[in-house]
Amino acid sequence: MHPSGLxxxxxxxxxxxLTRTFNAPRRLVxxxxxxxxxxxxxxxxxxxWTTTVCECEARVGGALRVAWKSEEADPAMTLQGVFTEVVxxxxxxxxxxxxxxxxxxxxxxxxxHEFTEKDGVTTMRITQAYDSKEARDGAIASGMDxxxxxxxxxxxxxxxxxx
Amino acid sequence: MVVDQSPRLDRVFHALAHPARRAIIxxxxxxxxxxxxxxxxxxxxxxxxxxxxxxxxRADLVRRRVVGRQHLCRLRAAPLRDATLWTEQFRRNWEARxxxxxxxLDEMKxxxxxxxxxx
Numbered sequence: 001m002h003p004s005g006l007x008x009x010x011x012x013x014x015x016x017x018l019t020r021t022f023n024a025p026r027r028l029v030x031x032x033x034x035x036x037x038x039x040x041x042x043x044x045x046x047x048x049w050t051t052t053v054c055e056c057e058a059r060v061g062g063a064l065r066v067a068w069k070s071e072e073a074d075p076a077m078t079l080q081g082v083f084t085e086v087v088x089x090x091x092x093x094x095x096x097x098x099x100x101x102x103x104x105x106x107x108x109x110x111x112x113h114e115f116t117e118k119d120g121v122t123t124m125r126i127t128q129a130y131d132s133k134e135a136r137d138g139a140i141a142s143g144m145d146x147x148x149x150x151x152x153x154x155x156x157x158x159x160x161x162x163x
Numbered sequence: 164m165v166v167d168q169s170p171r172l173d174r175v176f177h178a179l180a181h182p183a184r185r186a187i188i189x190x191x192x193x194x195x196x197x198x199x200x201x202x203x204x205x206x207x208x209x210x211x212x213x214x215x216x217x218x219x220x221r222a223d224l225v226r227r228r229v230v231g232r233q234h235l236c237r238l239r240a241a242p243l244r245d246a247t248l249w250t251e252q253f254r255r256n257w258e259a260r261x262x263x264x265x266x267x268l269d270e271m272k273x274x275x276x277x278x279x280x281x282x
Contacts, residue, residue: 006261008254016253020261024268028275032267042263140253 013133018126026115026122030089034058073101178222184215191238198234
């Protein structure tokens, strides 16, 4: 267990903030986050999927492109974005658009990464800003497997009733 | 201060993972019930129902009080309304990626060590 695991918060209706510390200098965390060969190591695709494209150029105007294929579709899903703000090893902002293989957009957001280092430990804070509350909620809900979601739906109905 | 909620949420997730326990929660949403009332619609023995209720108690989803021979159970919905439960699966998915990133960073640090010694 990591000494300080990931914290997730939703400070506004359209944002998700992820905060995590890493036992490494921020120069290395930056490199791991934005270098394609390194990114492939931690951007774990869903089970049965493989990463086919992984490009990332962390400079203003630089592109971010990732694609995955499944047994049924190639690509099954794509992620594309452009860096809009870059302060080396400190701060990076990029747009992000997730789409299905068919090209249908399933979500777009602005992602801000902030890195601070103290005594060789780096804190990374990722702020995901979605277009709407629905899009934000969808991103959170997509993390749940279907069984769990069905269970939540049942509980929602149940909790809507007065006890 | 940020408190690690994981062990508590693990208990809630575990409690919700069984259809019989979800059925018990559904029954209790109608109000307080005694253990036999909970057991019979599920065609469950009294000890089996007791076992499930204990799991729900550990997750703080159910409170039980004993009145004479009756074990009365009632639902405590607060843990289910908890916002952290809603984001927990999202958090776990990202944490899995960040654990992989931890490993990668350890490797990157050891790659660098021989180089820095030469300097």
